[in-house]
Amino acid sequence: KAGVTQTPRYLIKTRGQQVTLSCSPISGHRSVSWYQQTPGQGLQFLFEYFSETQRNKGNFPGRFSGRQFSNSRSEMNVSTLELGDSALYLCASSGEVGSYNEQFFGPGTRLTVL
C-alpha cells in the first residue's frame, strides 16, 4: 500500500497570503489528522477529520481550517499568514474509529513564511 502523501513538499509564502496544503491518506483509512511541528513548540495537534466531519480541533486560531472530502483526502488552509506559521505540517491517517491503530504520518509540507 502506498503511504500517506502530502503536497506540496515545500512552500514559500509571504505574510498576509493564504496557503492550502493537501494530504492523501493510506487507502482505506478514513481518519486524517494534522499536526504542526516547530522547533519551539514541538508537535501540536491542529485538527482531525473522519468521514468528512471534524472530530477534534486543537488550540489554533480560526485562520487555520481544514476539510475532508468523500474520498478521505484532506486539505488544510491557513489564511493571513504570519511569520510564526513557518513550520513543518504533518498529516497522519488511521484506520477505523475506535480501533487500536496507530497513526501513519506523511513526509510533511515545509512552509516558510517571509
Added chain:
Amino acid sequence: AQSVAQPEDQVNVAEGNPLTVKCTYSVSGNPYLFWYVQYPNRGLQFLLKYITGDNLVKGSYGFEAEFNKSQTSFHLKKPSALVSDSALYFCAVRDMNSGAGSYQLTFGKGTKLSVIP
C-alpha cells in the same frame, strides 16, 4: 488534560551499547502510548505502541519499551545501539477516555539520540 514529558533533550550513546530514551505521561484515563522516530526532513515513523497486556512491548528495528503504570513511564530501549539509530524520538499518548474515537496524540518535545561510532 493529557501530557507527555521527555526529560532529556539529547542522549548520547556509544555504538554497541544499550540505549534508553525516557518518557513519562499523564492522562486521566487509560493510556495508549506510542513511540515514533523522525529522521531529518522526514515525517514520523511508528516504532511501537502499548495498549494493554504485557508491560514489555517489542517494536520495529529492535526497539522495545517498558510500560510502568505506577511510575507512569514508558521508556524506549534497545540492547545494542547502531549509528543508524541516530534520530529524533517522540513519545506520544492518546487518552482512551477522551474524544470518542479520536486518534489525537499528545507528543513529548522529543529526544535527539546520537549514537557515536
